[in-house]
Amino acid sequence: MESAKITTDRKVIAKGLPASPGLVSGRVHVILDPSRIDEFKDGEILVTEMTAPDWVPAMKKAKAIVTDSGGMTCHASIVSRELGIPCIVGTKSRGEAATTAIKDGIDVTVDATNGVVYEGIIESAKKPEAAASVVAAETFPVTGTKIYMNLGDPELAEKYSVLPCDGIGLMREEFIWTTYIHEHPLYLIKTGHPEKVVDQLAEGFRQVCQAMAPRPVTLxxxxxxxxxxxxxKGGDEFEPYEPSALLGWRGASRYYDPKYIEAFKLEIKAVRKVREEFGLKNLHVMIPFCRSVEECEKVTNLMAQEGLSRGKDFKVWLMAEIPANIILADQFNKYVDGYSIGSNDLTMLTLGCDRDNDTVSHIFDERNLAVRRAIKHLIEVAHKDGKTVSICGQAPSVYPEFAEFLVKNGIDSMSVNPDTVKFTKKMVAQVEQRIMLDALTGKGKADDTDLIW
Structure with missing residues (x-):
């Protein structure tokens, strides 16, 4: 890289969606087959069709990531923003696919702020960093709306613990599986090593809870x-082939299924180990993709049988990401302490729009009236029974008007990626101040009557 030729010519070779901002130069490594992930080296630029959870080890080494497919809520976008890696997705929807347009082994400059890939090392991307200067300490306003943070990689917890967040609103467990465990839980049970699941999960949870304490962590x-x-590893023996895995055997439906229940019990044991053995009582849990009230009852009963019962210092949340969670919120309230709106899946299922399908990605929009009506209804019904409502997703920090809608309608908290915590904190403070001023003067904008359902 040091001997690479620097150029001032800006020859565009690929364009896409700017998923995670940044400007870097480096050597391209095109990977089309996941079996070749191990060949990826530190500091290379990863170019591929799309990433998945098992790509995370390679993504953590990447200087930048460019994909053929995907939108702003795809796996590559979400993980790159959390890792702070420049990322461009969906190049196929903007012209020629990156894996075709960008040749393996060449030097490129990735301008992920504007969604452009240039051939060669552009001079502006190689400018040395300016000497550090003395700046005033950054301060952040107190907000009535709590601002939580999304996190997947436990190793980043210490780094991000200094951010002005109120805790972790969404800790993704999948990172630990793909980065540290690597083996299917049922395979480990079959081979006599279930403790590997419990110990590795518990260690990851511990890292995050310890770094964030006493602030809450919701797993x-x-x-x-x-x-x-x-x-x-070993997954082939236990997993079905589903035509639409996104709407298949996932989330809560696995936990009580006789075919998977013993694996879920290992997750419960890991949570108990962190809370009881390590004494980190700031760990709470959330149930994802729960399709029915009966399913929610089964899962919470199973948890209680295994020693995890709701109480004053242990909360159970429900991901509100299926229309049924909204429509039947008055019944779900009985089994949970609150909700976290999964705006990505909720928007997809409300609009019937695959968020990872480039052909219809332009239809996907969390600001759609149907989605906003659903969220408003959930907040109202949850609050009637003293339940809290949060949202985990990028929409509040991407669309200021969406954040204003959430605050005006009483959202209790928002959970965003680390790179937008500061921005969201300040933006929410401004929205709250505007609401107070409008109430004081009586001259604020009229409420949106379209939201009445």
Whole structure:
């Protein structure tokens, strides 16, 4: 790289969606077959069709990531923003696919702020960093709306613990499986090593809880799809082939299933180990993709039988990401302490729009009236029974008007990626101040009557 030729010519070779901002130069490594992930080296630029959970070890080494497919809520986008890696997705929807347009082994400059890949090392991307200067300490306003943070990689917990967040609103368990465990839980049970699951999960949870203490950490139980579980060692023996894994055997439906229940019990044991053995009582849990009230009852009963019962210092949340969670919120209230709106899946299922399908990605929009009506209804019904409502997703920090809608309608908290915590904190403070000023002067904008359902 040091001997690479620097150029001032800006020859564009690929364009896509700017999923995670940044400007870097480096050597391209095109990987089309997941079996070749181990060949990827530190500091290379990863170019591929699309990433999945088992790609995370390679993604952590990458200087930048460029994909053929995907939108702003795809796996590559979400993980790159959390890792702070420049990323461009969906190049196929903007012209020629990156894996075709960008040749393996060449030097490129990735401008992920604007979604452009240039051939060669552009001079502006190689400018040395300016000497550090003395700056005033950054301060952040106190907000009535709590601002939580999303996190997947436990190793980043210490780094991000200094951010002005109120805790972890969404800890993704899947990172630990793909980065540290690598093996299917049922395979480990079959081979006599279930303790590997408990110990590795507990260690990951401990890292995050310890770094964030005394702030709360909400762990989302595993939400792999069958196709992703199959990629773990031994997974072929236990996973079905589903035509639509996104709507298949995932989330809560696995936990009480006789075919998977023993694996879920290992997750419960890991949570208990952190809370009881390590004494980190700031760990709470969340149930994902729960399709019915009966399913929620089964899962919470199973948890209680295994020693995890709701109480004053242990909360159970539900991901509100299926229309049924909204429509039947008055009944779900009985079994949970609150909700976290999974705006990505909720928008997809409300609009019937595959968020990872480039052909219809332009239809996917969390600001759609149907989605906003659903969220408003959930907040109202949850609050009637003293339940809290949060949202985990990028929409509040991407669309200021969406954040204003959430605050005006009483959202209790928002959970965003680390790179937008500061921005979201300040933006929410401004929205709250505007609401107070409008109430004081009586001259604020009229409420949106379209939201009445």
């Amino acid at each position: 989302r139980f595993s939400d792999f799809k069958s196709s992703e579980y199959r990629d773990l």
